[in-house]
Amino acid sequence: MAEPDLEVLAELAVSRQFSRQAAIFWERKEAQGFYLLVTGLVKLVKSSPDGKEYIIRLVQPGETFGEAVVFAESPYPATAIALEDCQTLFFPGKAFLQYLAASPALARNMLATLSRLLYHLTKQLEDVSLKEVSARLARYLLERCTETHGRVAPGLAFELPTTKTHLAAYLGTISETLSRTLARFKSLGAIEVEKGKITINDPQLLQNMAQGSKS
Amino acid sequence: MAEPDLEVLAELAVSRQFSRQAAIFWERKEAQGFYLLVTGLVKLVKSSPDGKEYIIRLVQPGETFGEAVVFAESPYPATAIALEDCQTLFFPGKAFLQYLAASPALARNMLATLSRLLYHLTKQLEDVSLKEVSARLARYLLERCTETHGRVAPGLAFELPTTKTHLAAYLGTISETLSRTLARFKSLGAIEVEKGKITINDPQLLQNMAQGSKS
DNA sequence: CGGCCTGTTGATGCGACTCAATTCAGGTGG
DNA sequence: CCACCTGAATTGAGTCGCATCAACAGGCCG
Incomplete structure (x- = not known):
């Protein structure tokens, strides 16, 4: 405008x-x-x-x-x-x-x-x-990263805009599930999580998961 | 236009x-x-x-x-x-x-x-x-009825625009689930089903179900 | 300190998707 | 006119994702 x-x-x-x-x-x-x-x-x-x-x-x-x-x-x-x-x-x-x-x-x-x-x-x-929670989360993370840095690459970090509870509601799920999913991403080595900040480690892996469909 | x-x-x-x-x-x-x-x-x-x-x-x-x-x-x-x-x-x-x-x-x-x-x-x-399939279906049926007749009342009937498989995809589910849900509505006495035509029997019941939230 | 909110983790249950088998209707061709 | 095929609809059994319920840890503030 x-x-x-x-x-x-x-x-x-x-x-x-x-x-x-x-x-x-x-x-x-x-x-x-x-x-x-x-x-x-x-x-x-x-x-x-x-x-x-x-x-x-x-x-x-x-x-x-x-x-x-x-x-x-x-x-x-x-x-x-x-x-x-x-x-x-x-x-x-x-x-x-x-x-x-x-x-x-x-x-x-x-x-x-x-x-x-x-x-x-x-x-x-x-x-x-038609996507499951992990796919939605993966896409969201990638989106946020490109929004903040203009691109996606290992090592790039960004802040979550608000609490995880809100983010969960935005992704159409609840905080517990979001928490678990983030933990899984972390254990897979796709991201680092600390205190409202996310660091992308493996963009390719996230891309794959973002494609993922139900079952 | x-x-x-x-x-x-x-x-x-x-x-x-x-x-x-x-x-x-x-x-x-x-x-x-x-x-x-x-x-x-x-x-x-x-x-x-x-x-x-x-x-x-x-x-x-x-x-x-x-x-x-x-x-x-x-x-x-x-x-x-x-x-x-x-x-x-x-x-x-x-x-x-x-x-x-x-x-x-x-x-x-x-x-x-x-x-x-x-x-x-x-x-x-x-x-x-945030609604389950039955709520979505109930709302859809009520909507279609008002679209066709301008109002909702027992005995009013209308045609489904296409196959049930398509309707299922529109409601964000699959044909099997839609089939079961319609059968349940029928057994509850809310509607009559025959060959792509639906007759509303109990608008109030449908209204209630349309409100229904997940669990 | 004691409340409150956020976040994490575990156990359980339910809704709905998957897979598979069967029926039925419509359309085609012999 | 009937056999055949295809696509839709229905029904059952099994599974899975995820919401729910519950307990608990950490951070913030009055």
Whole structure:
């Protein structure tokens, strides 16, 4: 979203703060606009009646969330919760739509953003439904590594964005299973684990496991 | 997509036919445009190396597919296969984008379409990751019923869009499990099953099961 | 120190996938 | 018109992944 439109958008935007654990919006609540995360960390979750939750997406600074609803005029499909103290910019739906009509470039940008999200969700759906936990974890590790370093190579290390419990929910599993799987990876010599930091040892092995399918 | 733009779009579009079982595009293939399904039935699938597949979406006549890639300029995220003989309109990406820049209304429409897709995928992701098969099936049956009749009530019947094997892949399971689950629903008195046709008997029971979470 | 949260590890059980056998319907060709 | 084949659907038995339950260790903070 690096645009000449930035000035106008800046006028639309409303700064909003949220403290750790605060809910930014709730699933099924009528949507009034979307957010741009400036600092902090946000999780978008679906939660089931019995308290279990699945993390659709972890939102990093610079990313937007809740965009989709502005165009579909539907309620928010998930709940957004601040995992750390957060600075956000809120864009009211109506005003944004009005301005959008005047700026093809911005529209184009939003389309691209949504498309990337779709792409991402599609991949997650594939993973969850036809890969086992170890494959999902392996792919995640490789992804994080390329995100941080631009490539994957033995010896490269990176931080996990949040607690392992959250990561587990993101991978569609639970902390116990994640813990065991990480331990297995370690014993296979694929990675080193220490205190929220992961070091890649054997990228090839991870690649293989990421391919792995159920059974 | 009921638009004054229709005329112009009609000029862009190229008619394309596909016969049963034909692939319309392949996952990872560079995208050149998107399709509007006129008649027939299309499945969008992800397939794993060992031959198992997950159906992201069943495309019905009147719907578009492959739109996302036009804006993200990424390769197709899934494979599209004609389940029946199909009539489609193909919209070349570049020409479409050009025209899009001139029509805010069209852009707005595409945004809405993508948003609905996102919403749908989010729901599927939720279902697959934290609901069990019976809950997914129950929700699907209720959905189909409201789609066909606008409401859910005892005695209402509807056709399954395709084979049970495909439905199973769509629900993130396999035909055997689907078969057993349908049999259980029937023995519980929730539905009647005969030859690709389902009759709802006990909507409330289905609602309850659709809520059900894993264990 | 004593609570609380996160993470680890073990034992157990259940859901659902796998494999295999059988039935059934539809389509084809002799 | 029937024998044949193919693909779908059903049913049973066996197995496995992973969620659950439970106990416990370490770190952080009031």
